[in-house]
Amino acid sequence: MSAVTKLFGSFAALNGIDLSVARGEKVVVCGPSGSGKSTLIRCINHIEKHDGGSIVVDGCILDHKAANVDRVRREVGMVFQSFNLFPHMSVLANCMLAPMLVRGLKAVEAEEVAIGFLRRVRIADQATKYPSQLSGGQQQRVAIARAMCMRPKIMLLDEPTSALDPEMVKEVLDTMMELGARASVDGMTMICVAHEMGFAREVADRVIFMDEGAIVEEGAPEQFFCQPKTQRARNFLSRILH
């Protein structure tokens, strides 16, 4: 990803982002609200169209051609802040939809895969329920399973815990840590917007700090949290830690 910019009208949400993430690397992105974190990861699977610079995902250049976009999206999974489960489908149907439509799996195979991942996020017993019948934490775990069912090479997570009530944060963080541990085994790349230090320390290979649409600082988690180099990062950390 080099010199990427994204404009909303005349406002630059991303302003010359240079970033490369190695295969299997796990990156945590943090920064103040409105700094462009969501915009950054939404550009990676072209949910948001970047206006300048170039993005290469898994060897595929993200120009705005439909074929390339489809190829990238097939390999990139995403978990949203607000879950975005499909309310008119059961949990199981949510997880089976994309493998069947995009990967062309048969219903039986898709169900097998879906049940497998639902079991991993410990929610297989709720498979026939509708999303609205689940708690926020359960919904987010379903969303993680849904993304995993596509067996993505790259996983994008946008503040998966910030819309949750405090008592549900832990169950989702645990799921994410497990996901991180698995990722190391499978060689899955993870890019996660998160503010939880414990999680970042445990899982991340690298922490990226953004402000005003640019990457201000990056480094190993220990170094970033204990000895931030820039004033802006220090201010930010003192606010989230206090």
Place this chain on the structure above:
Amino acid sequence: MLEFSIMADALPSLLKGAGLTGRLAVLILLLGMTIAVPLAYARNAQSIWLHGPAKIYILVVRGVPSLLQVFIVYYGLGQLSFVRSSVLWPVLRDPFWCVIIALGLNSAAYTAEIVAGALRMVPKGLLEASQALGLSWFQTQRKVAIPLAVRAALPAYESEIILTIKATSLASTITLLDLTGAARLEVSNTFAPYEVFLTAGAIYFCITTSLSWLLRRFEERLSTDHRTGERSAKKLQPVLPALTNH
């Protein structure tokens, strides 16, 4: 493709028809509103003897095609001997009045539903406050409930006006030469359905769109003063008679 000379030739008689369309629409809306207000109060009443019949009337009228209602009044009533011997018979034999009665009764049901809904939207507290100040029920309705309900009813009533104008085209089925009737006559003389019906459609379109534009302007003017409650209430008062009395 289109022959403009036919359109031009048809125009005078079509415009004459449009005049009848306008007269029909005005009379239908007046009859409709006159019946609709008491009907709306009956519909909102506590007593089943009031809201029962009102609801049944509204349900029946809205559940049956208006063309059938026109036929019942125009062809049907003549079958009943007491109608034929009554003093109203000269009126009920005249297709002009038949359309107005049939579509007026029809419009009354739709308008009553609009008015009743608007009256229910007036906050209960305001009515209680008004009565606590010593205003009678009639005064409360006249000074508080109706002015507020008019504003709420306006958007729906606007579309009722447009729908009524379009519904007057049913008059053409019982020999009246309204805009649609005149167009049919022209077609049977010229055998040029495209030209004539397109011209008639264009005239209808001009009438309905310009009217709905005017009505929307009128409504905007009412709601711009929305923030200051007293001012808008004052502004609303002269509006109401325009809709109810005449």
Place this chain on the structure above:
Amino acid sequence: MTADWVSGYGLQLLWGVVTTLSVTLMALIIGTVFGISLGAVKIYGAKPFRYSAEVYTALVRGVPDLIIIYLIYFGGTVALTKLTGRYVDINGFAAGVASLAFIFAAYASDIFRGAIKQVPRGQFDAAHALGLSRRAAFLRIILPQAWRLALPGFGNLAIILIKQTSLISVIGLEELLRASSVISGATRQPFLVYSVTAILYLIMTSFASWGFRHARIWSNRGFA
């Protein structure tokens, strides 16, 4: 007299009901498909298409249904006659279904547009993130959710459609109203015949509105 009613006239009315219901159903299906497409064009379409769709709706809203029916019926006859070189009488059923479907689509497109816009944007994002094509995302994710939101307005339109079929009688199709006009002429009892017809319409519209009420309750299951 009674025998006539039971055998001939009763059957004729019943046949009228069947015709009315068939016209309604056909126009409903065609009009819905067309209406959804038009609604989608109004949201996602390129400017010229969006503009045409808006103009189309405005035209249908501004002109009486009868004029549209006449235009399609007589206009269609003239057009086909010119095209084929000899007199072609357009089938009243086809012309009726076509005109009612056109009218229905115009109103339905606005209902579907509103419903589609109410579906949260995140639903589209999630569908895209999973790799679904635009088409699949619309048909599988957005439309099913929009249906639930569109149902009240859609039900109203469908009930209006049942009543609108009576307008087709002016082009000679023997649906319920036309059948009852024929019978009133024969029996010279228009009040009686039209009253029976009114009851038949009332049964159809009440049944439809009962059905849509239940559909609405059913479709809201699982939602707060």
